[in-house]
Amino acid sequence: MKCKRCKAKAVVSLPSHNTAFCKDCYPLFFTRQVETAIRRQKMFTHEERILVALSGGKDSLALMLELSLQGYDVTGLHIDLGIPRSSEKARAKVEAFCELHGLKLQVLEVANEGLPIPAIKKHINRPVCSVCGKIKRHYFNRIAREGGYDALATGHNLDDEAARLFANTLRWDAGYLSDQGPTLPAEEGFVRKVKPLYRLSEFETANYAFLKGIEIHSDPCPYSGGASFTNHKHLLGELEYKSPGSKFSFYEGFLKKGRPAFAMLNKEEGDKVSPCGECGSPTSLDLCGVCRIRTALKEKMAEAE
Numbered sequence: 001m002k003c004k005r006c007k008a009k010a011v012v013s014l015p016s017h018n019t020a021f022c023k024d025c026y027p028l029f030f031t032r033q034v035e036t037a038i039r040r041q042k043m044f045t046h047e048e049r050i051l052v053a054l055s056g057g058k059d060s061l062a063l064m065l066e067l068s069l070q071g072y073d074v075t076g077l078h079i080d081l082g083i084p085r086s087s088e089k090a091r092a093k094v095e096a097f098c099e100l101h102g103l104k105l106q107v108l109e110v111a112n113e114g115l116p117i118p119a120i121k122k123h124i125n126r127p128v129c130s131v132c133g134k135i136k137r138h139y140f141n142r143i144a145r146e147g148g149y150d151a152l153a154t155g156h157n158l159d160d161e162a163a164r165l166f167a168n169t170l171r172w173d174a175g176y177l178s179d180q181g182p183t184l185p186a187e188e189g190f191v192r193k194v195k196p197l198y199r200l201s202e203f204e205t206a207n208y209a210f211l212k213g214i215e216i217h218s219d220p221c222p223y224s225g226g227a228s229f230t231n232h233k234h235l236l237g238e239l240e241y242k243s244p245g246s247k248f249s250f251y252e253g254f255l256k257k258g259r260p261a262f263a264m265l266n267k268e269e270g271d272k273v274s275p276c277g278e279c280g281s282p283t284s285l286d287l288c289g290v291c292r293i294r295t296a297l298k299e300k301m302a303e304a305e
């Protein structure tokens, strides 16, 4: 197969776009998709400061590199979860990557915040992945807000977004369906959240990371049973194989038709939000969820001694 752009030997075939590219032209395709996402979904401008959540995986590092190459003012944020044999590896990949490309990086250690994940797993009687996810989202938002960033960018790709949409559609989760998408505007203590890779599949992002020589952290988390929405991704993958392009049209159709319809249905007021008494993060209670976890952990650990 030949590259659609320059007729050299193609290395990446993209049935969903009915095209193929060589190793030099493929990153241009990737760049165009990210540019289109930023423009159409009004994500951010070159005058704004963007905080990019960096886990060390292919998606977040590909996103960081691409935004910096497009001339955006980006700063990476890595959250060190303090999980033995896993977190130090992820952090080392992120630090080496930012050093190599001359990119700004901020690292937050949750253990220094009174929230070491191994202790939470041991003492808090809730699924550790959901608590961990909650803590990460909390600090992404809090650091972006306190640092005066205009937007928080995450590396969610089309597979992530389509699978999540699929799962929520199966449950007809109206709350989610009215308020989810590649750009979520800032509101009451929450910074603007954007997903510039939402038009690109996991495969397409992995190819970019590979062709750009990005060294990624790919070990699964030792605490998790696997990636989220695995079954939904698998089913959508079969559909995509038989009918290329269906994953994107499912998600794009939701953005154009589904979300506005659900937004009209879901007009009723949510819980009143005010700043957490401890940390100032938006919450509907006196203390935010993460400050409550910190307090509970302190008590449990004191009891255990």
Ligand SMILES: [Zn+2]
Residues within 6 Å of the ligand: 003, 004, 005, 006, 007, 008, 021, 022, 023, 024, 025, 026
């Ligand atoms: Zn080419």
Ligand SMILES: [Zn+2]
Residues within 6 Å of the ligand: 276, 277, 278, 279, 280, 281, 287, 288, 289, 290, 291, 292
């Ligand atoms: Zn709080």
